[in-house]
Amino acid sequence: MGAERSGALIILLLGIGYLWEAFAMQVVSIGDPLGPKAFPIFLGALMSLLGISLLIKPEKGANARLFGKTSLGAIILAGILAVYGFGIEWIGYPIATVIFLLVATRILGERSWIIGMLLSMGLSIGVFALFTLVLDIRLPLGPIGEILK
Amino acid sequence: MLDILNHLVYGFQIALLPINILYAFIGCLVGTIIGILPGIGPAGGMALLIPLTYGKEPASAIILLAGIYYGAMYGGSTTSILLNVPGEAASVVTTLDGYQMAKKGQAGPALFIAAIGSFIAGTIGIVLLMLIGPPLGRFALRFGPAESFALMIFGLSMVSSLAGRSLRKGLVSTTFGLMLATVGSDLPTGILRFTFGIPKFMEGFDIVVVAIGLFAVSEILTCTSEMQTGEFIREKVTGIWLSMKDFIYSLGAIFRGTFLGFFIGILPGAAHVTASFLSYTLEKRFSKNPERFGHGEIRGVAAPEAANNAAACGALIPLLTMGLPASAVTAVMYGALLMVGVRPSPFLFQKHPDVVWGLIASLYFGNVMLLILNLPLIPLWVKILSTPSRWLFPIVLVLSFVGVYSVNRSPLDLLTATTLGLLGYAMVKLDYPLAPVILGLVLGDLMEQALRQTLMISGGSLRIFLRSPIALTLFGLAAATIILPKILYRGTDKLDVET
Amino acid sequence: MKVFIRFLFVGLLMSIGLLLPGSGAEAAYPDKALEFIAPANPGGGWDMTCRLSAKVLNETGLVKNPIAVINKPGGFGVVAMTDIIRNRSKDQNVLVAFSAVLSTQMAIQKNPYTYKDITPVAALFVDYGTIAVRKDSPYATMKDLIESWKKNPGVLTFAGSSPPGGLDHIRMAMLAKAIGIPAKNILYVAFQSGGDALSALMGGHVTAFVGEAGEIAGFAESGAVRPLTVLGDRKLTGIFEKIPLAKDLGLDVSSPNWRGFYAAPGMSKEPLRYWEDTFGKMVKTKEWNDVLKKQAWVDFLLTGEKLRNFLAKEISMYQGLAKELGLVK
Incomplete structure (x- = not known):
């Protein structure tokens, strides 16, 4: 797996981990229709989708090596x-x-x-x-x- | 009109008292130093120096602070251009083309255009502040939560221009910035989000710390690895002075940046950061050579520098005309005014004309002073670049770290900066743009808060947006920002391929 | 030039003072440079408490050692408190600003500590709560507002600057309770600062503002904002003189935001007594009383046992209210 796909995988994992935390939040909210969870859930989902998209179809032309000398x-x-x-x-x-x-x-x-x-x-x-x-x-x-x- | 002139003469009588000239000078000088030192920034710098205002006349105190504010906005661009170290959040945009110019040996012209752009923008900004300040102050009040949310969406729509080669990667960077913004204590409910039990995380990520990490530290790490492979090249300085041709070429960008920056500056939220991002993207959008942006385009330095200085003027309007601090910097000024016994209120112009007009006059004066102070320094700054990198980089790191440390006295801030430096290094290698992270971080908090406040007011109904013509206009502009280039450049793929 | 020289000179002196402390080895407390920590950003109430009292103490010569004011924002004071309790528990030379905001945070358990984990030193003054509307609001008096609120409780919106469960929200809860409106029907909108809440009021985005009298004094004077009631025990002076107290309107609501200082848990008796004495002297000075007048603050000195009893009572009262609001289980 090239650096490009590794990056995409990290993004996907970040998205999922963030989403996990967002869902786990204990919430007591009054008079706040949207609440503190909605926005993070949206972000986590967006990040995960971007990760999947980059994993399936990486950008062309990038061939960086991260862990070389x-x-x-x-x-x-x-x-x-x-x-x-x-x-x-x-x-x-x-x-x-x-x-x-x-x-x-x-x-x-x-x-x-x-x-x-x-x-x-x-x-x-x-x-x-x-x-x-x-x-x-x-x-x-x-x-x-x-x-x- | 005559009235304003009379007031201005009165203001100059105050500002030109020898003691106040001295305060303005000290303010500009210390402000420039603070601006150049990475990490401290205008708000932090003013707060540090508030003790100096003790026991002073209110007018003198505010003149001193305004000098620091202005000086810091000026100085902030210097290290952005020379070393890719944003001295404060608003200069992040300046690094995009300014540092590229410096790498190509064009540090001199970049610094010149930044100083002249700031000067022109500052001067026009003060004239506008004086002439149309009060009605604009009242207009700014119409920006409630709903309108602010629309403004943030418009701000985020600019990402498409900052994205570079890949829109998806630009979105990843933005989303990451927005995620960073959610860390900490959630204002509308007070609950802690994503803090993992670390007390330090409760206050969230400081923009300056993130900017230093992502830009300054990561750039030095990148250079370090390039030095080892021998790829590291810094081109020879080709010229110190700004050519007339470049000046005329940038003039339009300066004026556009000025007006845009001024009007955005009046609005609540992170105005000067938004203003500099917005003016940069507009320049890129309407440029005949958008592909030059990000590779040392002088307009890409002129416009955001003009915008952030004009925004600094605009930001004074809510404070001076309504007595309301709309930004972090004016909040510090508000505190300082209280401390010297001036209670900010919509009455400020009438009750404390010495403070208001003395301040306005001192801004004219300070602008000239800053130009005189800064222009002769440019050759000196450029010389710094000829210091061998093996000495220069460690010095920059020490200055950045001590600067960041001095603000919150937290080693964890430094660890954050280092970690983000490594992350930035990896992002650059993998071609993920860095600037959208900062934009996301700046706007994320404000955007989510504004949306939730809007829905709290409306009881959950989205119809509140339909009732606000300002919000609808801004949503329209955001849509146009995203869709329009797709239509204009259909078939040519110009923006996607060449940027 | 004079100022510039002084500016350099002060810096020089401070650094020398820093390098060579303790010239009289067994000198009485305080023998070192002192530190006031404002657990919030510059410009807010905690910051003002630190800066203004440091200024008066140094200028009047009550405290000869230079007092440095340091901002350590975060989590409504929790960041600074955690640092003091965990890392500087024996530090004798530092005081931290605190106020009723900390009591409410402790009451709703957003702050993991209690007043027993620190050394409360003194409460110095109070800033009373107030309810205000825009000048062109249809509500001329508190009575108008109450009547309208009773009729359509889900429509009126209130802007404050504390998080839910914080002081401004609790003020609304106390009012609602006194009027007989269920706590769930309060539309309270939290803003980042008093200034932001005031902007929302003046822009016509909310019905009323709930906050401190000091925050709106200038706006009330200019006529841009109309205070309807003061949530306090005694009449304020100046522009607030004619504004009725809530209890005069038959509402038993008083929510003073007192402000003062606490110290590290391990502060010894001698320094504690020193500060209690010094603050006792400070509140009698002309300089301090000028400060109070300018800020629309009211003298409120409490120290020692009295202060601790006051804190215990206040926190348990807020706890009760927070439970009624459903903010804590």
């Missing part, structure tokens, strides 16, 4: 990004950002650790200054904040 870098970057998202809160903005920049520049082809380190430090401080000094937005400091106390 080409996607590996993108998936790794996304993984690091997700960790960074939580890192801002866990270990504070400064450490999380420096580590993220260091790793991300490396993945994208920066060869020198020194340049990477300088870049990461400089940028973290720059962005921090922009947010705290100009926009007055506080960012979590994590353990660095504790040490400074």
Whole structure:
């Protein structure tokens, strides 16, 4: 099965899953003729039909490959990004950002650790200054904040 | 007329007080920064800076906020064009052709036309606001739930133009956006839908988070994979300045975008997003070369930019003439006015002429200021593009993430953005268009709510729509949007094949 | 320039203050930067509660530490409450705005917690409910409206800004009960905000508006909207002075939307006492009373045991009403 059909299958599954949830909704509604279920049921049904239609008769001319080597870098970057998202809160903005920049520049082809380190430090401080000094937005400091106390 | 001129002179006397010029300048500057930073957006930015208005004269406070509002609308287009990062929801449309222009080395002209388009639209918008604001404010009130629903249907009918090669895939993207919109607490009943017990989902999906994920993150992921296969090419910058030819070519689009944006801006709901989508599709529909759209057509940048700035003006009308905030941004202004002791009401023009006319005058002034502030920056922005991608992409990601984080302080927002980034990556690979997802998300909530409110009022009868000439007109337009091209281009298949 | 410098300076000070707190190590509470959380978007009642009291507290010098106001919207306050209870239960430096809206949400179990899961700190003021119509409405008085409503209960529509079972809906239910109309016959239309509901009224899309007096004060003054009754215990001033109270019309309905603050469940005695004292002082200041006057709010200070008793009573009353409405089983 090609990527095109796999996509259609995912759409069909999404439609069915959504429809399932929509029907399972517990509803107490008063004075609301349409209710909270009607619109989701319509959407779920529409999505399922589109999925079936694309499964039976895929669009011509598309032959993308999703899970080749080409996607590996993108998936790794996304993984690091997700960790960074939580890192801002866990270990504070400064450490999380420096580590993220260091790793991300490396993945994208920066060869020198020194340049990477300088870049990461400089940028973290720059962005921090922009947010705290100009926009007055506080960012979590994590353990660095504790040490400074 | 003379009356208006007198008022305007009075307004300028207020706006041109040195202290107010300074506030306007700070507002424009901070607004531009906020607009450029992905994730914060005009409403969030204004809310963050409301403390600055404490203890100020009401006129000064509102001038400061209006500067932020305007500056953010201006700045929002910059990153959309340069990096495919929509600074706020209304600039999603600008990415479609703006980023393509940048990829072809045309970032300079794209930024220029966006700035000039915004300037022209802003200026015309203020003149219209001043001349016909009050009657339009009363007209906007005729948009009840039934009329709003019709407007959303009209908005969704535009999807057929955004769909790209396959209408079915366009529909999938739209439906997905509408599905995202249903997540969260259902307003008319208060029950939770599709939240799976996650408290974060109760507030639904934030448009900015989704836009950052689908556009910014997914684009960088795509580029990352292209860099590895060596397909990644960014063409050399061919020119920074806008040619006269391009300017004249875009002028019509700017005017069309302006008028459309202004009138849609007055209406309740997500006006400036709808306005930018609508003006883009209209340009594409009536263009002699619709196939150029999506591949770096300059009119595709000019029209939506003009539309969203004109809509920003239009959106002030319900607030200033009726005392009713019709959009998220004017709701923040409403709160700020309350805080400085001005109670918004239909009396605002009479009771607080200093606030209203000072604001109008400062908008003229702020527009000029923004143009002066932004034009010299363009060469600088273009230079950013020559930064090696291995440095540029991580920086963009950090700015986007910190921007998004600062709004709700939720790591889950960042996880959402990452997930949607991966999804967007897959969608692009499989040729599913991304813009309709945003349109669906913006309109979905409002549309369902409006329909249910309509039926609550009518007790379940659909006849209520027949009683509203506005709703009937809009349904007619929606039908025409879908059917007309099929008739016009029958046999040629022009739209389906070449777009 | 002065402002710009101040602007930078304040930012600088705040960041320094953030980096170097605790210069007096054993200083009395509060020894850190303080945070007021508005569990809704900017511009609404909760946001105003936070911003205006933070402003008065800082400006009068009652609280020397800078108070930052942060918006954490979602689920009518549930998102912020969940965060406080689960993640910040020991945090002494944060207060969250709350109001009668939270009581109704707890009553209909849309909010999984009760007031016992948090530390109620103080109620500060109330905004009374009101029923209003458009200026050209055929209903000149509340009596006209009631008579017409009795005759054709399925025709009159009411626009409010809370979800069904929320405060505005409950106000309608209380009225209907007092008049003798079955709760099922109330055509209540929920809008996103008071402003949206008011737009629907002024556009002639609904019969009447149900909401707070403060929301429509400006519109009543301009004559665009006509308030028919105030759902409160005492007469309001200004434009509402001549508007009859519901109980004067023989309807035993009073639905004050009080507003105040709660704190994390683990707030210790000393900080709690500090805030009770501070709010006690704040409501006596001229600055605060100016705020009340401007917003058409009425002073309503409740703390400690009194506040908890009040909450218990209110929630059980709303629970009863919600059951009658069929919103909870």
